[in-house]
Amino acid sequence: MPSPIRVGIIGLGAKIGSFVPGVWAVQGHLPYLMSSPDYLITAVCNSSVSSAQASIEFHSLGSDVRAHGSPEAIANDPNVDLVVVTVRVGLHYALTKPALLAGKDVFVEWPLAANIAEVEELTQLARDKGVKTIVGLQARASPIVVKIRDLVQSGKLGKILSSTVVGSFSSFPNTVWLEGAEYYLDAQAGAGVFKIFFGHFLDSFTHVLGPFRTLSSILKTEYKTTNILSATGEVVSPNYPKTTPDHVLVQGTLSSGALASLIYRTIPDPDSAIDGVGIRWLITGEEGELELCTPAGHWQTTGDGVVLKARLGKGKEVEVIELEATGGDGGNTSRQYAAFLKGEREKFPDFSDAAETHKLLERIVEVAERS
Structure with a gap:
């Protein structure tokens, strides 16, 4: 051994x-x-x-x-x-x-x-x-991403024509933030909801469907301040400045020729989504379609309440695809460690893979700044 x-x-x-x-x-x-x-x-x-x-x-x-x-x-x-x-x-x-x-x-x-x-x-x-x-782009090891990627690569959807995403950043109320994590609010700090929360999903998106060939983007900071809370819930810094974008729109063409549209919005709090859905991801092919719906939360640690529906072929009935439980906050990170042992590279990105997602995020920022 x-x-x-x-x-x-x-x-x-x-x-x-x-x-x-x-x-x-x-x-x-x-x-x-x-x-x-x-x-x-x-x-x-x-x-x-x-x-x-x-x-x-x-x-x-x-x-x-x-x-x-x-x-x-x-x-x-x-x-x-x-x-x-x-x-x-x-x-x-x-x-x-x-x-x-x-x-x-x-x-x-x-x-x-x-x-x-x-x-x-x-x-x-x-x-x-x-x-x-x-x-630690751990969603690549998630049973959700593994299943979607397998279905796309199986050919059961036919040629992929388009993919549409409507997501939400609001797994935490936008009116408050935590003391000690103020760097999340600074667009120049390299963190924030754009780089971290949207970045995690974007990495999964391109992992499943391939890279962007062309794109346009809009980034907007609608909520320019927030209140910083102590660990006990006391407001210790009211109206703290925030420069990270809280609305992200990206559209473009993938290298496969498929069209892509990703919209991430900020709503007041996790319970504000009209249908309780945090992320709705559609993948449309010539032969069928997938729809993934998650509750409000962080994509990379999404757990219970995920529903994946599929029409795998023209005229086929819509079926609900069973998914393995993700295992909470550390579940997908645990899968990365296990994949590392086995050399299962599709389940854990290395520095080169992460660099490509970093470059794509920078490209989105550059295009948006010129718009």
Whole structure:
């Protein structure tokens, strides 16, 4: 039996909670890594050795797990094979580069980096070093995306003519935001609902249907301020400025010749959608059509309440396609780790794949700025 992959985590907080800034490593990565016989956590790196040690003790990881206070230290730890970077995007470049220089395999959350120059440098460095990489665009491993992609590639829809998406950012009320995550509101910070929430879906869209050949776009910030809430729900900064777009319209032609239209809107809160649907995705072919409807929520962690309908052939009855449960917040990330072990590349994007989605997002911004 092969030895487990030894994992060093950068950004494991001594905290728990739902949608708490800095808690994604705990929600999305830790449960699988602690339960899988194929991975072994051997190191934690935070802003200081004492902070890393506190996290090790808080999560009962064991006395053999080493505490590090710098990315260079964990990168040069001989007991680490895979470095996992799960912190806010502005730090990704500085924390990832030492691991690549040390020849480590790396798993970096999405977005890969804060700007396209950093993305391209990290991608080239990973290529030069010949290391394996994963980017946390975990929806590629989702049973939902796997099934849709399989149906499209099966030919049962015939030639794909068009695809239409109407989505919503409103899995969180637009009038408030959380203290500690203000960088989501800054269009220049490399995060925000456009890069993260829309970006996750856009990556799935092109993974299923192929890249854009031509496109036009409109980006608009309708809600220019929001109220920052403390962990206890108190407004600590009213009317905080917001520059990230909250309405996104993209239309174009895919490389296959199919037409594409994606609209993401912001509504007051998750319960405001008139039909309760967060995302409606139609894929139309010469022989049939698919319709996917999800409840309000984040595409990459969509769980219960998803409905996939299909007409697989002219004159065929509409059928509801059964889908495997996604498994909550960390379900698709767990599938990425499992796919990495098996070399199932279609289920986990590497740095090169992520760079293509970054470039597409930049193209959307550039076109919109000229409109």
